[in-house]
Amino acid sequence: MPPTAPPTASHPAGVAGHRAAWNTVMAGFLPALPDLEQAIMTTAERLTGPPARILDLGGGPGLLAERLATRWPSARVTLADLDPVLLALAAATVPPSVTVVEADLTDPSWPTRTGTGYHLVTAVMTVHYLDPAAIRCLYAAIRRILHPGGLLVVADVMPDDGLPAMMRALATPADPSGDSWSQWWAVLAAVPEFGDLLRRRAEIFRDRPPAEFTPAVSWHAAAARAAGFTEAGALWRHGRHAALAAR
Numbered sequence: 001m002p003p004t005a006p007p008t009a010s011h012p013a014g015v016a017g018h019r020a021a022w023n024t025v026m027a028g029f030l031p032a033l034p035d036l037e038q039a040i041m042t043t044a045e046r047l048t049g050p051p052a053r054i055l056d057l058g059g060g061p062g063l064l065a066e067r068l069a070t071r072w073p074s075a076r077v078t079l080a081d082l083d084p085v086l087l088a089l090a091a092a093t094v095p096p097s098v099t100v101v102e103a104d105l106t107d108p109s110w111p112t113r114t115g116t117g118y119h120l121v122t123a124v125m126t127v128h129y130l131d132p133a134a135i136r137c138l139y140a141a142i143r144r145i146l147h148p149g150g151l152l153v154v155a156d157v158m159p160d161d162g163l164p165a166m167m168r169a170l171a172t173p174a175d176p177s178g179d180s181w182s183q184w185w186a187v188l189a190a191v192p193e194f195g196d197l198l199r200r201r202a203e204i205f206r207d208r209p210p211a212e213f214t215p216a217v218s219w220h221a222a223a224a225r226a227a228g229f230t231e232a233g234a235l236w237r238h239g240r241h242a243a244l245a246a247r
């Protein structure tokens, strides 16, 4: 099913404002986000050349998808997510080279919605919503939809036991309580046009709280190898946040 038509399409400035505020919230959790995105783009270019087809899993309101599309204007980018509110914000603003798709990553049939043959697959701050079994299934599915030689990058909280204290200090988010996250949703809740989407969202997430499963990079690398990736390891780290690269 395609995402619901964006409720605020008639108010593009409003949509842009919500997306800009989302960017600020994400930067609160991960101030080094631009550095991570740069690492993803540089690595992909070096390993695969400019990727022709890109998939961003749990892409939310589409900020990374848009930046990937800007970096590689001839690429076709697909954003997949489950949240009707975030899908609507993405669909309202992403450039024409980005396709927005509703897909539940815990449903094994999700690749039928995204298609196959991707040169780069990203999942940024998405997999902590999933439990271990779902992450293992996800990696196996991604392996099947990657173009030969294609690259997977998964970034999330991935603390490592051996992290020195000076690195752990970097881990403290600017907003450890998550207040800015709640505030962002509260602002949206006050916009009547989002009412139906927010109700749908509440139904979808009622029985699926984020698993908050945040193992070390080594766990993700082992899960990726078990799923058929031949190479897997840390691509990037900032405090407790890290990115796994696998191909």
Ligand SMILES: C[S@@+](CC[C@H](N)C(=O)[O-])C[C@H]1O[C@@H](n2cnc3c(N)ncnc32)[C@H](O)[C@@H]1O
Residues within 6 Å of the ligand: 026, 057, 058, 059, 060, 061, 063, 064, 080, 081, 082, 083, 086, 103, 104, 105, 106, 123, 124, 125, 126, 129
């Ligand atoms: C913290 S947000 C990160 C969004 C985006 N990657 C970013 O960095 O701005 C986590 C995202 O994962 C999505 N998500 C969580 N569980 C999902 C699932 N089962 N299927 C698809 N998307 C999911 C949420 O809807 C949300 O957009």
